[in-house]
Amino acid sequence: MANTQPIQLDTQLCFQLYTANKKFNHFYQTALKPFNLTYPQYIAMLTLWQYAPLTVKELGQHLNLDSGTLTPLLKRLESRGWISRTRSSKDERTVNIELTEMAAQERDKxxxxxxxxxxxxxxQDTDKQDCSKAIQLIEDKLDAYNQNEAE
Incomplete structure (x- = not known):
């Protein structure tokens, strides 16, 4: 009979990523407080600053979020003056998102x-690049695994 080694929580990569994510969320909560933005709102704004105008569907594809998650987030951004949402004249099921003047002015700040x-x-920049590469490797491996599972 094999001698199975117990799994130690602090050696689990999944737990390290989980705790790092929680700490990053707290870090961003503090960093974004002056702008009254949450982290999910911030990543939506980053995407919009880069690609706007976008539809809700396109934004969801960029962020890997569904419209049920995005809609309340976008409503709050709109109520705070960051974005405007309008229904497409070609297809009323499509909602277009545009940045407001305030969002353009606040971007650099x-x-x-x-x-x-x-x-x-x-x-350091090299630290961030190394972390980013390691996380991307994990994402790629998980994507490949999930692709194989789906087939």
């Missing part, structure tokens, strides 16, 4: 503030 927050962590 948000970018600068978040960048300065990262300076506090003391992460």
């Amino acid at each position: 948000v970018f600068d503030h978040v960048s300065h927050c990262f300076d506090v962590l003391g992460l």
Whole structure:
């Protein structure tokens, strides 16, 4: 009979990613507080600053979020003046998202503030690149696994 080694929580990559994610969420909660943005709203804004105008469906594809998750998030962004949403004249099921003037004016302030927050962590560009590559490797392996499972 094989001698099975117990699994230790602190050696589990999944747990390390989970706790790092929780810590990042708290970090961003603090960093984004001056702008009254949550982390999910922030990543939506990052996508919109890069690609707007977008439809809700397109934004969801970028963020890997469904419309049920996006709709309340977008309603809050709209009520706070960051975006405007309009139904497409060609297909009323399609909702178009555009940035407001306020969002355009606040973009650089948000970018600068978040960048300065990262300076506090003391992460060098190479540290961030190394972490990003390692996380991308894990994502790619999980995607390949999920693809194989689906076949």
